[in-house]
Amino acid sequence: MRTWNLFHGNTAPPGRRAYLREMVELVTADRPDVVCLQEVPAWALGRLGGWSGMTEVPALARPASFGPLQIPRAVGRALTAPYHGVIRSAFSGQGNSVLLAESHRVLASATLPFAAPEPRIAQRVELDELVLGNVHCSHGPRGEAEIDATLQWLGTARVLVVAGDFNTTPERNALLAAFPTAAPGRIDQILVRGTIAATRVWPDEDRRYGGRLLSDHAPVEAAFEL
Numbered sequence: 001m002r003t004w005n006l007f008h009g010n011t012a013p014p015g016r017r018a019y020l021r022e023m024v025e026l027v028t029a030d031r032p033d034v035v036c037l038q039e040v041p042a043w044a045l046g047r048l049g050g051w052s053g054m055t056e057v058p059a060l061a062r063p064a065s066f067g068p069l070q071i072p073r074a075v076g077r078a079l080t081a082p083y084h085g086v087i088r089s090a091f092s093g094q095g096n097s098v099l100l101a102e103s104h105r106v107l108a109s110a111t112l113p114f115a116a117p118e119p120r121i122a123q124r125v126e127l128d129e130l131v132l133g134n135v136h137c138s139h140g141p142r143g144e145a146e147i148d149a150t151l152q153w154l155g156t157a158r159v160l161v162v163a164g165d166f167n168t169t170p171e172r173n174a175l176l177a178a179f180p181t182a183a184p185g186r187i188d189q190i191l192v193r194g195t196i197a198a199t200r201v202w203p204d205e206d207r208r209y210g211g212r213l214l215s216d217h218a219p220v221e222a223a224f225e226l
Helices: 019-027 048-054 073-080 140-156
Strands: 002-005 034-040 055-062 094-100 108-114 120-126 133-137 159-165 188-192 197-201 211-216 220-224
Touching: 002 019, 002 073, 002 159, 002 188, 019 034, 019 048, 019 211, 034 048, 034 133, 034 159, 048 094, 055 108, 055 120, 094 120, 094 133, 108 140, 120 140, 133 140, 140 159, 159 220, 188 197, 188 220
Parallel strands: 002 034, 133 159
Antiparallel strands: 002 220, 034 094, 055 094, 108 120, 120 133, 159 188, 197 220
């Protein structure tokens, strides 16, 4: 399985256009079992399954808006289109999405919203043999509280996998450090409890496109058997 913060389809350094579909197709090209995605523009939620050929479980964290007013997702997309790298998520809203190989059956799903200056969200997806969490946490003390709340909310499944952008590292958060798969010094993690797993961070060359890096985050992947 993999996790990736898509940075709304932007590159590093940011440019005029976005590459959201290219990112989704890249991270799913070799048919992984599970992909957890964060910073997905609101207009794209519900479309990623078609792009990837996988089952999508989307979750909206912040709707498209113009100042305090909610606007149609298509309008948020149009307002962003002139220069993605500058406008970023100002109008488009955002959410998380879990992509699953068609062989996996979703037994239940739920969301845990975080009320913050920039609303974030956690997802819970129950599969036959594990409980999966997909999170995008805030920075600082607020994010620490969100991690604690998420882990309590996910419960004590026999096999628990928590993936996403935690915006803190295991060195700064004991809850992350308690997972044997926690990668030192990184904010993007796949945390596995209840089975043996090995994690790997993609090298830059694996996400280079036209001289730029896709997203300002690198995908993280984990291999394990149930």
